Amino acid sequence: MNLQQAVFSRLYRRxxxxxxxxxxxxxxxxxxxxxxxxxxxxxxxxxxxxxxxYSVHLARAGFSVVAVDFVPAALSAARDRADAxxxxxxxxxxxxxxxxxxxxxxxVLDSGCLHxxxxxxxxxxxxxxxxxxxxxxxxLLVHFARRPRVGWIPKGPRHLTREQATTLFxxxxxxxxxxxxxxxxxxxxxxxxxxxxxxxPLA
Numbered sequence: 001m002n003l004q005q006a007v008f009s010r011l012y013r014r015x016x017x018x019x020x021x022x023x024x025x026x027x028x029x030x031x032x033x034x035x036x037x038x039x040x041x042x043x044x045x046x047x048x049x050x051x052x053x054y055s056v057h058l059a060r061a062g063f064s065v066v067a068v069d070f071v072p073a074a075l076s077a078a079r080d081r082a083d084a085x086x087x088x089x090x091x092x093x094x095x096x097x098x099x100x101x102x103x104x105x106x107x108v109l110d111s112g113c114l115h116x117x118x119x120x121x122x123x124x125x126x127x128x129x130x131x132x133x134x135x136x137x138x139x140l141l142v143h144f145a146r147r148p149r150v151g152w153i154p155k156g157p158r159h160l161t162r163e164q165a166t167t168l169f170x171x172x173x174x175x176x177x178x179x180x181x182x183x184x185x186x187x188x189x190x191x192x193x194x195x196x197x198x199x200x201p202l203a
Contacts, residue, residue: 027057030176030197034107034138035061042106045132047096048113052078052089059087063107066090068099097124104134111142112193115160126168136202139172141165145179145194165196172198 027035031054040062046055049067051074059065059082067089069075075091082089092099096113108129117125133139143160166174178195 025053027054028111028140028142028178028180028195030178030195031057031107031109031140033176034140034197035063038106038138043103044107044109045101045105047099047108047110048116049078049091050074050111052081052091054109054111055089055091056081056085056087058107058109059089060085064090066092066101066105068092068094068096070095097121097128099128099132101132104137105132106134106137107140108133108137109140111140114141115144122168129169130200133200135200137200138175139169139196139198139200141169141196141198142180142193143196145192160194162194165194169196169198172200175199 035058042063044058044063044065046052046058046065046067049055049069050071052067055065055067055078065087067078069078069091070093072093075093078089079091082091097117114122114125129139143165145160145162160168162177175197177197180193180195
């Protein structure tokens with residue numbers, strides 16, 4: 001187990017799932033809009049699925065869901081949530097940048113995974129995304145937007161401006177953008193996060 005896995009595992013042990021700073025019971029509005037635009041029966045990939053809230057929401061909407069996380073405690077909570085909801089989800093433990101898709105997905109969701117990846121893995125993630133997401137598919141990303149007031153802290157998650165994210169994911173089209181706040185404890189928080197809805201070109 002690496003240091004980052006150890007940190008997240010400790011967080012899951014210390015607090016109930018619904019008290020974790022990133023926990024949300026409802027999906028982002030932009031994810032819901034993307035779901036409503038697509039017929040049931042599609043495929044969805046949840047990267048860094050955590051306790052599985054959004055994975056379950058996608059499964060209830062009729063999607064075949066694969067959910068990936070590297071924290072065993074998170075996946076345990078996610079499986080319990082899926083069982084309680086009566087839905088079937090293909091949970092995988094591991095590094096998202098090592099996940100190989102056998103066929104592409106209509107929706108790829110990343111709520112807080114990318115901004116925790118080591119910088120050296122970002123370009124691999126970006127290239128892998130083209131293998132995960134089908135042409136015309138939707139990519140939903142929640143990523144820290146601006147550095148906190150104590151921005152001199154050298155460690156911790158990265159932050160992207162809207163312009164940086166648009167450049168990173170070109171030629172995907174930015175369909176919509178929103179922001180939310182995570183109640184991360186001081187000195188790192190609270191933190192603003194951008195919510196992006198990108199669509200991959202058909203060709």
